Amino acid sequence: MSLLRRSGAAALGAREIAPLRGLIRQPPSRLFSGFNRAPPKYPHHVPLGFFEKGFLTVGSAVGALLNPRRADLIATLGEVTATPYFIYRLRDAMLKDPTGRQILRDRPRITSETLKLPYLRSLPENSVGRTYAAWLDKEGVSPDTRDNVQYIDDPECAYVMQRYRECHDFYHAVTGLPTFVEGELALKAFEFLNTLIPMTGLSMFASVRLKPAERERLFSLYLPWAVRSGLSSKELINVYWEKILEKDVDELRAELGIEKPPDMREIRRMIRMQKKREKERLEGNSS
Numbered sequence: 563m564s565l566l567r568r569s570g571a572a573a574l575g576a577r578e579i580a581p582l583r584g585l586i587r588q589p590p591s592r593l594f595s596g597f598n599r600a601p602p603k604y605p606h607h608v609p610l611g612f613f614e615k616g617f618l619t620v621g622s623a624v625g626a627l628l629n630p631r632r633a634d635l636i637a638t639l640g641e642v643t644a645t646p647y648f649i650y651r652l653r654d655a656m657l658k659d660p661t662g663r664q665i666l667r668d669r670p671r672i673t674s675e676t677l678k679l680p681y682l683r684s685l686p687e688n689s690v691g692r693t694y695a696a697w698l699d700k701e702g703v704s705p706d707t708r709d710n711v712q713y714i715d716d717p718e719c720a721y722v723m724q725r726y727r728e729c730h731d732f733y734h735a736v737t738g739l740p741t742f743v744e745g746e747l748a749l750k751a752f753e754f755l756n757t758l759i760p761m762t763g764l765s766m767f768a769s770v771r772l773k774p775a776e777r778e779r780l781f782s783l784y785l786p787w788a789v790r791s792g793l794s795s796k797e798l799i800n801v802y803w804e805k806i807l808e809k810d811v812d813e814l815r816a817e818l819g820i821e822k823p824p825d826m827r828e829i830r831r832m833i834r835m836q837k838k839r840e841k842e843r844l845e846g847n848s849s
Contacts, residue, residue, distance in 0.1 A: 604717045606710040610642070618642050618713070623764065630743050630768040634709055640761035641713040641723060648758055649719045655797050656722065662800040669721055670804055672728035674706050682807065690736075690814055691807030697735035705731060725799065726757065732803050736811060737791075737823055743768065744776045745826050748784035755792025757799065779829070787823045795819040 600609040610618065622639040626632055656662030670676065682695035698704065708727045714720040733753065739745040747769055754762035769777055796818050806814065815822060 600715075603715060604720060606712050607715070607717075607720070608712045609715060610713055615642050615713070626765075627767055627771075630746070630765075630771060633707070636761065636765070637709045637727065638713065639764065640727075640759060641711060643760040643764070644723060645714060645719070648760060649714060649716075649723055652726070652757055652759070652799055653719050653722045656799055659797065659800040661802050662797070665725065665800070665802055666718065666721070670802075671724075672705050672708075672732075672803070674704060677705060677804065677807075685808055686810075688810055688812065689807065690732075690803070690809050690811050693811045694732055694735040694803075694807075697738075698731065701734075701741045703731065703741060722799070726759065729798065729801070729803060732801075733798060736815060736818075736820060738825060739823065740827055744772060744780055744784075747772075747780055748788060748823065748826070751785055751788035752792045753798075755789060756795055756797065775833070784823060784826070787821060791819070791821045791823075 599611070602609060618638055619642045622635045622642065626635040626639055629635070653666075656666055677691075677694075679695050679698070682691040683699075685692040685695075705728065708724075708730075711720045711724045711727070714723055730749075730753075733749060734741070734745075737749060737752070739749045747765060750762045750765040753759065754766075769780060772780065798818065801818070
């Protein structure tokens with residue numbers, strides 16, 4: 563009898579332990595699945611956990627503030643702050659627009675391979691394509707410098723962010739704003755009101771790094787322009803730039819509701835000349 567009881571107890575113990583064996587034999591990482599990195603959903607995708615995203619948000623924001631020329635940090639900040647709402651809002655704006663839907667179907671990319679610069683330079687003087695190429699040449703930048711999106715999980719929304727990123731230089735060209743910090747901040751203010759991407763609004767904190775005259779000019783001249791044009795313009799994410807390269811750029815601005823801002827480079831040049839003349843006058847009086 564005791565032998566039967568022992569064998570029965572052993573069988574019962576085996577039945578109770580059996581469901582735990584699969585768990586016990588799994589590697590420790592499976593026990594903490596919340597910390598596992600999910601598989602990537604598209605090329606270059608880096609899935610992030612909650613704490614990783616928080617760390618990147620704070621780190622990229624501080625780094626971009628300390629050095630506004632760090633395009634990689636600005637790109638990272640744009641991605642980690644665009645979810646869960648803002649990038650979906652931008653995607654939905656494309657889905658509601660016939661041209662936006664076509665862009666999402668075609669998924670074009672803007673690079674020096676897809677947009678041949680020699681061809682763009684051969685277009686009529688005031689065309690969109692010629693204006694874009696002239697702006698690239700003047701600022702010494704290339705369409706190939708845009709980072710790939712990494713931290714947005716939804717593949718379609720990742721493309722929307724990539725599209726916004728690659729169209730950024732077209733916004734520069736159409737408005738004529740340059741790439742130095744003052745020009746970038748003016749454009750970011752315009753983009754914030756047009757796209758609602760948080761990074762574009764957060765970029766305004768970098769205005770603390772401007773010289774007093776630059777900061778005054780930004781807030782008194784270019785910020786009011788950004789508010790007027792940003793609130794009145796159509797959604798720029800729905801512009802199929804590749805299909806309107808031969809269009810007159812002034813006509814495009816009128817269609818989109820974009821007011822061209824004062825020429826920032828010309829204003830800075832005139833201020834430098836005025837300071838130079840004033841310095842020469844003072845030196846002449848002292849002699």
